[in-house]
Amino acid sequence: ESAGIVRRSSEMRDAAIELGELRSMSEAIRAANPLDPEAVEVRNLACVAELIVECALQRHESRGLHHNEDYPFRDNERFLRDTVLVAVEPDQRR
DSSP, X not given: OTTSSEEOHHHHHXXXXXXXXXXXXXXXXXXXXXXXXXXXXXXXXXXXXXXXHXXXXXXXXXXXXXXXXXXOSOOHHHHSSOOOOOOXXXXXXX
């Protein structure tokens, strides 16, 4: 909901907190059930959602169908490029 077509930075920050909590819970469930495909899938979905929100928060612009009400205009000078996130181990996250 918070990283749909129309976005607001404050809602995405709230979503990032919720997704971090969801991912922590899903990692604990997966650790307790390492062979359960549903536990792995929930963890993966939480991870992907967290990455989507993080990428959206880093882009201070609106582009294509993705409109951020806090940054309503395209910014080709700073954001005409792909967003690249680097995976880190859970204990190394902020």
